[in-house]
Amino acid sequence: MDMKKSAAIILLAVVFFLFGGSSVYWWQTGVQQKKLANYAAQMEQSRNELQQQISSLEKEVLQLRSTNLVLYCEKQSDQKNRDSCFADAAVKYQDIKLCEHIQNQTTKDFYCYGKVAVKANDPKLCETIVEHPLYRDECYADIAVNNKDLALCEKIQYQTYKENGCYAALAREMNDVRICEKIVHELNRSGCYRDYAVEKSDPSVCEQAGSFKSGCYEWVNARQPQ
Secondary structure (H helix, E strand, O other): OHHHHHHHHHHHHHHHHHHHHHHHHHHHHHHHHHHHHHHHHHHHHHHHHHHHHHHHHHHHHHHHHHHHHHHHHHOOOOHHHHHHHHHHHHHHHOOHHHHHHOOOHHHHHHHHHHHHHHHHOOHHHHHHOOOOHHHHHHHHHHHHHHHOOHHHHHHOOOHHHHHHHHHHHHHHHOOOHHHHHHOOOHHHHHHHHHHHHHHHOOHHHHHHOHHHHHHHHHHHHHHOOO
8 A cells, every 4th residue: 555655656756847848948938038028129219229220320421521611612612613513513522402502404404403412323313403404304204214124204295205214225225126116206217226236236127117128228238247
């Protein structure tokens, strides 16, 4: 009987050790996981706070730089030099607000707004060009070609520039002569095929060059290695 009691006691001890120990282990694991989760949350909060501080500091630095540039450009000898100074600084630092200090409208639209937009690769900035629609069209066309984005051609107001400055340029840039088909005016479309054929040294495209066909063949042949 004593042996049975002893065996039972031993069995109970083993069960307690297994299940009780397991419970302690899982409890400790849960505590550790909670601590790790809290630590991760604190690290994320610290990272966000640091990022906000960096962003705020960057804005202050940009504002200070902009202020110093304005002071520097305003000291130039005459208005032409001042305008050039603002335009150069705006393009270099992609700070379109500096363009607002320019007096000459051509310099402001073409050499400042347009150049900043292209360098920043931001077609929305082309919308700042109001007084000279042709410069705005050129802005859209340049960004369209740089990004191989046909959709931007649709923003161009002047049909001739849309066809020659955007569609035709993109046909060559994207190595896709089919883009010439988007050109409505026959003369411009023929010119698109001709320019594509000449640039790509592809005489087969000359067949679509309309009134430019004969000249197209001559120019393509002239580019062939002797």
